[in-house]
Amino acid sequence: MIFSKSCVYGLRASIYLASISGDKYISIKGLSDKLDISFHFLTKILQELTAADLLESMKGPKGGVRLSRSGSEITLKEVVVAIDGPAIFTECVLGLPGCGSEKPCPMHAMWEDTRDEINEVFMNTTLQNMSKEGKAKDLRITPDGKFIWS
Amino acid sequence: MIFSKSCVYGLRASIYLASISGDKYISIKGLSDKLDISFHFLTKILQELTAADLLESMKGPKGGVRLSRSGSEITLKEVVVAIDGPAIFTECVLGLPGCGSEKPCPMHAMWEDTRDEINEVFMNTTLQNMSKEGKAKDLRITPDGKFIWS
DNA sequence: AAGTTTTAAGACAATTTTGTCTTAAATATA
């Protein structure tokens, strides 16, 4: 699996948050119901995104989380890096330490271009790109087909 | 991490085996020393490759493992699929079940091309490609720099 | 001010992955 489950959950939640207009806080309970992710687990993941300043949170009634910037200003790469770290964009197949520097591994040449393309794609795609695409075409972001954009 | 550790170890060992000429069996103990991988763990991984008919094994003195075909006829993709399964070549970012079919996720469009490129690269690169490259340029396939091609 | 709702923090448990060890079976050699 390319990304950890935490990362996938973080992406799903971020994309969904980007689909919501206004600056209201959305409760994590609501998110976890909608996205079919364990509430406490999702809370921990979103805390990482809050710590990375991608989300803002508010306690109490009317509290919850929201994007700290417009969804058009947050890239998928930022979300991935906040949860899984930058390895996928900088390292490679054999995962040798000190990659790409003086002594590469044999796979470096074959992998470098692909890795850079992954980097490009994730750096150039925003949460808004994904939420608009998903909403417009009514695409799912959960395993079951029950998810409904709001 | 894109591939599991088992998969990375399997790739390292396969590439090294492809660098050895002749049809001698190479002992797993020798491999594990050379590649700095736990002997028993490597044994288990190589058993998967043997079960997938990528390696042949022989017990007893003079026993060990060897490629079942020429390194020029075994692709990196075959090794990866044997250990980690085909998911990376067929699935995607959000890892939703039944991917790419009737109801894709919003990331499908952005990811499809990259995923197919990964597939191409791994399908078109052989163990011999990698071992020749590594041997010719004396590139490392282990974390420490002590590895020496033989 | 008191009570309710919600995130924060962290302890804890379950699962998966990674790694170790023991025993058995097969093969070569003496």
Add this chain to the structure above:
DNA sequence: TATATTTAAGACAAAATTGTCTTAAAACTT
């Protein structure tokens, strides 16, 4: 045939990831 060497198989342990639960702190409501 007896012994040593090596893979096969699987039990077991350690570590990382994933998931659950409890308590505390903050913010709103009455």
